Amino acid sequence: xxxxxxxxxxxxxxxxxxxxxxxxxxxxxxxxxxxxxxxxxxxxxxxxxxxxxxxxxxxxxxxxxxxxxxxxxxxxxxxxxxxxxxxxxxxxxxxxxxxxxxxxxxxxxxxxxxxxxxxxxxxxxxxxxxxxxxxxxxxxxxxxxxxxxxxxxxxxxxxxxxxxxxxxxxxxxxxxxxxxxxxxxxxxxxxxxxxxxxxxxxxxxxxxxxxxxxxxxxxxxxxxxxxxxxxxxxxxxxxxxxxxxxxxxxxxxxxxxxxxxxxxxxxxxxxxxxxxxxxxxxxxxxxxxxxxxxxxxxxxxxxxxxxxxxxxxxxxxxxxxxxxxxxxxxxxxxxxxxxxxxxxxxxxxxxxxxxxxxxxxxxxxxxxxxxxxxxxxxxxxxxxxxxxxxxxxxxxxxxxxxxxxxxxxxxxxxxxxxxxxxxxxxxxxxxxxxxxxxxxxxxxxxxxxxxxxxxxxxxxxxxxxxxxxxxxxxxxxxxxxxxxxxxxxxxxxxxxxxxxxxxxxxxxxxxxxxxxxxxxxxxxxxxxxxxxxxxxxxxxxxxxxxxxxxxxxxxxxxxxxxxxxxxxxxxxxxxxxxxxxxxxxxxxxxxxxxxxxxxxxxxxxxxxxxxxxxxxxxxxxxxxxxxxxxxxxxxxxxxxxxxxxxxxxxxxxxxxxxxxxxxxxxxxxxxxxxxxxxxxxxxxxxxxxxxxxxxxxxxxxxxxxxxxxxxxxxxxxxxxxxxxxxxxxxxxxxxxxxxxxxxxxxxxxxxxxxxxxxxxxxxxxxxxxxxxxxxxxxxxxxxxxxxxxxxxxxxxxxxxxxxxxxxxxxxx
Numbered sequence: 001x002x003x004x005x006x007x008x009x010x011x012x013x014x015x016x017x018x019x020x021x022x023x024x025x026x027x028x029x030x031x032x033x034x035x036x037x038x039x040x041x042x043x044x045x046x047x048x049x050x051x052x053x054x055x056x057x058x059x060x061x062x063x064x065x066x067x068x069x070x071x072x073x074x075x076x077x078x079x080x081x082x083x084x085x086x087x088x089x090x091x092x093x094x095x096x097x098x099x100x101x102x103x104x105x106x107x108x109x110x111x112x113x114x115x116x117x118x119x120x121x122x123x124x125x126x127x128x129x130x131x132x133x134x135x136x137x138x139x140x141x142x143x144x145x146x147x148x149x150x151x152x153x154x155x156x157x158x159x160x161x162x163x164x165x166x167x168x169x170x171x172x173x174x175x176x177x178x179x180x181x182x183x184x185x186x187x188x189x190x191x192x193x194x195x196x197x198x199x200x201x202x203x204x205x206x207x208x209x210x211x212x213x214x215x216x217x218x219x220x221x222x223x224x225x226x227x228x229x230x231x232x233x234x235x236x237x238x239x240x241x242x243x244x245x246x247x248x249x250x251x252x253x254x255x256x257x258x259x260x261x262x263x264x265x266x267x268x269x270x271x272x273x274x275x276x277x278x279x280x281x282x283x284x285x286x287x288x289x290x291x292x293x294x295x296x297x298x299x300x301x302x303x304x305x306x307x308x309x310x311x312x313x314x315x316x317x318x319x320x321x322x323x324x325x326x327x328x329x330x331x332x333x334x335x336x337x338x339x340x341x342x343x344x345x346x347x348x349x350x351x352x353x354x355x356x357x358x359x360x361x362x363x364x365x366x367x368x369x370x371x372x373x374x375x376x377x378x379x380x381x382x383x384x385x386x387x388x389x390x391x392x393x394x395x396x397x398x399x400x401x402x403x404x405x406x407x408x409x410x411x412x413x414x415x416x417x418x419x420x421x422x423x424x425x426x427x428x429x430x431x432x433x434x435x436x437x438x439x440x441x442x443x444x445x446x447x448x449x450x451x452x453x454x455x456x457x458x459x460x461x462x463x464x465x466x467x468x469x470x471x472x473x474x475x476x477x478x479x480x481x482x483x484x485x486x487x488x489x490x491x492x493x494x495x496x497x498x499x500x501x502x503x504x505x506x507x508x509x510x511x512x513x514x515x516x517x518x519x520x521x522x523x524x525x526x527x528x529x530x531x532x533x534x535x536x537x538x539x540x541x542x543x544x545x546x547x548x549x550x551x552x553x554x555x556x557x558x559x560x561x562x563x564x565x566x567x568x569x570x571x572x573x574x575x576x577x578x579x580x581x582x583x584x585x586x587x588x589x590x591x592x593x594x595x596x597x598x599x600x601x602x603x604x605x606x607x608x609x610x611x612x613x614x615x616x617x618x619x620x621x622x623x624x625x626x627x628x629x630x631x632x633x634x635x636x637x638x639x640x641x642x643x644x645x646x647x648x649x650x651x652x653x654x655x656x657x658x659x660x661x662x663x664x665x666x667x668x669x670x671x672x673x674x675x676x677x678x679x680x681x682x683x684x685x686x687x688x689x690x691x692x693x694x695x696x697x698x699x700x701x702x703x704x705x706x707x708x709x710x711x712x713x714x715x716x717x718x719x720x721x722x723x724x725x726x727x728x729x730x731x732x733x734x735x736x737x738x739x740x741x742x743x744x745x746x747x748x749x750x751x752x753x754x755x756x757x758x759x760x761x762x763x764x765x766x767x768x769x770x771x772x773x774x775x776x777x778x779x780x781x782x783x784x785x786x787x788x789x790x791x792x793x794x795x796x797x798x799x800x801x802x803x804x805x806x807x808x809x810x811x812x
Contacts, residue, residue, distance in 0.1 A: 009753055011717065011744035017730045019499035021486040025458050030479035030527050031469035039079075040072045041463045042454030042504055050077055053446035054084045054366075054420065060445050062388070062421040064371070066430050067450030070507025074368075074424060077448070081323045081366045081422065088321035089113075091364025094415055095120065096310040096354050100274045106310075106351035108413040109267050114316030119268065120309040122261065126254055127304045130279070134286055137250045138243075146242060154235040161224050165217065172213045176221070183221055185214045243283040251279050275307050305352065312336075312356040312415075313363065321365035326358035329374045331383045334358050336395040338410050354412050359384075359393050362419050371425025371433075384421070385439050391417050453501040461489055464502055471510050477517040483530040484516065491537060494697065494729040512536055544583035548702075551578075551587045556709055560647050562588045563676035564707050564716060570594060570668035572758070573679040574645070574660035575703060575718070576652075577695035584695055586702030588679050590646040591657060593664035597788050597795075598640025600628065602665070605644040606652045613653030622655075623662050625686045626751075630778075631785045638792035639785065641665055655683040656693035659719075663754055670780035672759040677716040678746075679703040680754060682724075688751040692723035697730055704734050704743060712737060717744030719754050752777070 028034055039047070046065070053063040067073045093116025096106045111119060137143060162183070166176035175188035187194035187210045199207065255276045262268040279286060285303050315322065326333060336357035340347040358367055374380050379398060387393055392414040400409065423444065430447060433440040454460055465485045472480060480488070488509070489502065496503040503509075513528075515536035520528040554560040562573060570593045577586040604620040606612035612620075620643060628637045643661050645652055659682035667674045681699050682690045693699075700718045707716040725747050730738075737743040748754045752763030755777045764776025772778045 009746055009748065009757060011738065012725065012728075012747055014735055014739040016725055017728050017735045017738055017745060018732075019456075019490075019493065019729065021461060021489040023482045023486045025461060026465055026482040026485055027462075028465070028482055030481050031465065031472050031485065032479040034466050034469035036470040036473065037463065037466040040076045040504070040506075041460065041467060042502075043072075043076060043450055046073070046448045046450045047076065047080070049446055049448035050080050053422075053448065054080060056446075059391070060442050062423070062444045063446045063448055064423045064425065064430050064444045065448045065450065066425065066427045068426065068452060068505065070505050071450050071452065072504065072506040073448075073450045075506075076450075077422060077424075078323065078325075078368065081368070085321035085323050085365055086319065088365070090315045090318040090320060091313075091322065093117070093311065093315055094313045094356075094360065094363070096312055096351050096412060097271050098306040098351050100278050100306075103306075103351075104410055106354065106410060106412045107271075108312075108415045109271070111265065111268070113318060114314075115265075116309075116311050117314045117316050119262070120311045122258060123307060123309045126258060127307050129254055130251055130286075130307075131304050133250045133254075134247065137246055143246060147239065150235065150238055150242065154231065157231065158228070161227075165220055165224060169213075169217045172217070173210055174213045174217050176217070183225075185217055185221065187214070240283070244280045247283040247286065248276075248280050251276065278306075306350075308352065310352045310354055312354065313360050315364075322362050323366045323368070324358055324362035325368040327370075327373075329358070329369050329380050329384075330377045331380045331398060332357065334380055335383050335387060335393060336360060338395060338397060338412070349410060351410065351412070354395060354410065357393075357395075359387055359417060359419070360415065363393070363415070363417060364419060366420045366422060368422045368424065371423045371429045374423070375429065385443060387417055388421065388443050389439065390414075393417050451504060453496045453498065453503050456489075456493055456498075456500050456502045460502060464489055464492070467506070468509070468513065471506065471513055472517075475510065475514060475517075477513060478520055478526065478528050480513070480516070480528045480533075481530070484528050484533045487530040487533045488512070490729065491533070497694065497697070498727050499729050500726055512540070515539065541583065544580065545585065547578075547580065548583070548585040548587075551585075552705055552709065555587065555706055561590055562706060563590075564710055565713060566676050567673035568676055569671060569673050570664055571676070572660045572664045572667070572674050573676065573703065574657040575679050575681040575699035576645075576657070577698055577702075579695075584698050586695060586699040588703050588706055589648065589657075591643065591660050591664050592646055593641060593643050593661065593668045595639050595641045595665070595668045595784075597638060597791055599792075600624070600632075600637035600639065602627070602641045602643065605642055606648070611648070611651050613651055615655050616652050616657070619655030619658035619683060620661065622658060622684065622686055623665060626662065626684065626688055627665070627785075629686060630688065631782050632789075635786060635789040636792070637785065638789040639669070641668070654693075656681055656699075658683045659690055659721075659748075659751065659754060662688075662751055663758055666751070666755055666777060666781055667759065669784045670759075670777055671784070672755075672761055672777060672780065674758045675715070675760070677707075677713065678719060678758055679717075680719045680758070682719070682721040682748070682754075684751055690721045690723075690748050690750055690754070692721050692727075696720055696724040696727050700728075700745060701731055701734055704737070707743065708733070708737070712742040714742050716742075717746060719746045719748050719757060722747040722749045 046067075050063060050065070053061055063077075065073050065077055090113040093111045093113055095109050095111065095116050097109055099105050099107050162176065162178075169176050169185065170188055173188050175186045175193050177184045177186055177193070187199050194202075194210075199210070202210070255272055258272055259269060262272070282303060334357045336359075337355050338349055339353040339355060340349045341353070342348075358369075369384075374384070394414040395412045397409065421444075427449075433444075465482075468480060468485055468488060472478075491512070492502045492509065493499050495505070495508065512533070516528050516532045519532040519535040519539075523532065525532065551560075555562045563571075564573075572591050573588045574591045575586050576589045577584060602620060602624045604612055604617060607617045607620070623643075624637075631637075643664070645657075660680040662684055663674065663680060666672075679699075681696065682693055684690055700720065703718050707713075728745075730745075734743065738745060746757055748757070752765075755761070756763050759777060762773065762776045764772035764778035766772050766778075772782070
């Protein structure tokens with residue numbers, strides 16, 4: 001079936017190049033008349049996801065918020081969390097207390113909100129009072145009198161035992177003598193001690209009797225001396241018991257006062273009982289604690305300091321559930337840490353040096369984290385996952401976890417975890433985690449995906465104006481007149497890359513509002529005008545376009561070869577976009593093609609030298625497929641072709657130049673010259689259909705700047721895909737040049753339309769029998785390919801003919 005005759009393609013009308021925002025559609029004079037926008041526009045899907053994730057109270061339904069930074073995702077999410085948290089109860093306080101049975105395993109105790117700081121204060125007062133009471137009791141007259149009585153009793157008991165032994169010994173003629181070295185026994189007669197000389201003069205019988213008596217009483221003396229340590233221990237035991245009774249009486253009323261205040265908390269009562277028992281058991285140690293002046297020191301725990309409270313989390317001032325944002329999510333900042341201090345050449349710690357993390361503060365509420373920051377901190381992601389999976393917060397040092405430190409440290413009791421985690425991150429983080437981490441899908445079951453853009457229509461434009469008014473008031477800026485708001489809406493569509501869309505990136509909008517207000521202040525205007533907005537836009541571009549101007553100068557000075565007039569075969573102006581982050585610009589690039597006899601290969605020189613990205617290489621392979629499918633149904637494709645981006649010294653990526661590359665190839669094959677005043681952008685498929693590309697506005701403007709600098713001739717323009725017409729939001733000078741007929745924008749649907757515009761020759765539509773008119777582009781290309789195929793067959797058949805002739809000569 002014959003296709004209808006193709007009509008000559010006309011340039012796009014100026015009205016298609018820029019979609020104005022009519023200020024008449026904005027029913028206000030300035031933004032001061034508009035009400036604040038209650039919520040972010042165009043994010044219904046994300047809001048529903050957040051509300052669902054916050055509302056469902058089951059394991060694993062944590063939230064991952066996808067979207068670009070500056071899109072308003074944090075503000076909206078935080079507002080939703082605050083709203084839900086305000087209706088929830090304040091979570092419990094948590095504190096760590098000394099474990100008197102196992103001091104290396106402090107106990108975690110849960111208290112009602114506000115009771116934690118109260119208990120900490122009461123225990124501090126208790127320690128201060130106890131530190132004052134103990135010295136007063138042990139230094140009192142009653143205590144000293146009782147201790148003196150016990151000591152006197154012990155002394156009298158000792159003396160009586162020796163006196164009784166001495167009296168009995170004297171009756172038997174033996175004297176008990178106390179010397180500097182202890183006790184000694186000697187003969188005793190007539191009330192006097194017998195000297196050694198006199199003892200020798202005594203009869204032998206008396207000497208033997210005296211010696212026997214001395215030996216008997218020596219054994220008794222030894223028994224008495226051996227009883228002294230036991231008696232001493234009994235005496236010390238009585239003193240200790242008295243000390244315990246004394247300190248129990250001193251601390252008892254303090255403990256009972258605390259028990260009365262915390263009678264509803266069994267764990268606190270158990271702790272107070274343990275404190276009472278430890279005080280009684282440590283009476284001697286506590287007696288040495290002279291005062292409470294040093295109790296605030298944290299280098300080494302004093303005897304009384306172990307009775308204090310390490311308040312980890314205090315929710316006494318909380319009106320609802322906590323909403324915590326951790327800006328620096330390291331492992332320690334998330335899960336807490338155990339601090340150590342240097343003391344006498346050693347690292348020491350105690351339960352009071354346990355510090356909580358963001359998980360502790362957010363427990364019972366919501367924790368907000370930046371996924372990018374979280375994933376870059378060593379072991380922070382693994383620590384968060386372990387806590388969420390175990391539903392408990394276990395404070396451990398990384399050195400202990402990985403076996404790098406073998407010293408004995410604290411092992412705090414884990415705290416139960418019940419919270420909702422909200423991660424913010426780019427989409428790539430979500431997709432990679434979902435694919436590579438098997439735990440991610442179980443922990444983050446809710447994805448809140450924020451749209452980057454919304455539909456542009458009269459209703460959304462009014463909402464966008466209200467959003468501008470809200471941001472203006474929030475920043476304390478001058479009001480914006482409606483013409484300025486209209487210009488902002490147009491600029492938003494330009495940033496979105498689509499005349500029918502508006503960008504939702506509030507950060508960039510907010511920056512532009514501040515800068516426009518600055519220009520209005522410089523012009524001494526009370527309200528911000530459209531002129532001020534345009535000045536701010538121009539200033540943003542000017543601050544970032546050094547490289548763009550440098551590239552333009554290289555072309556204008558002839559360093560980079562670009563023709564904007566005349567005709568040339570196998571040569572075309574492509575358009576390359578360059579993204580600098582805060583600025584996207586484009587410049588023309590010369591693409592050339594050469595053809596020759598071969599085996600059907602299209603050589604991408606960029607790929608051969610590893611300067612071609614995968615997508616660009618794919619586009620070149622598609623060109624080969626197009627040539628074979630259209631022109632070589634019945635004959636082998638017998639050419640070799642080479643394509644290159646001239647004066648390109650960096651990687652080429654993307655397929656937006658594949659239309660230009662195909663047109664250069666067809667020009668080289670057909671011998672038709674290409675109009676160098678036209679630049680081309682667009683990708684093609686295997687059927688020659690032209691497909692949409694990105695940065696269409698920047699590419700048109702980049703070529704326009706070159707042509708405008710050299711002088712517009714009225715024969716210059718750009719060919720773009722027809723699918724990109726809706727994306728056009730061109731600069732005013734480009735639109736005015738098109739309106740004056742000095743520059744043209746053509747929208748093409750296939751390669752045939754592009755070749756007709758570039759060469760001035762008809763593409764050549766096949767008739768009912770599949771024949772194309774002579775002299776058309778397709779005819780000339782097909783004829784050249786047939787000729788190359790015949791040449792290839794001739795060359796491949798020549799050796800066979802020579803071998804046949806050689807065989808005949810041999811047989812003859």
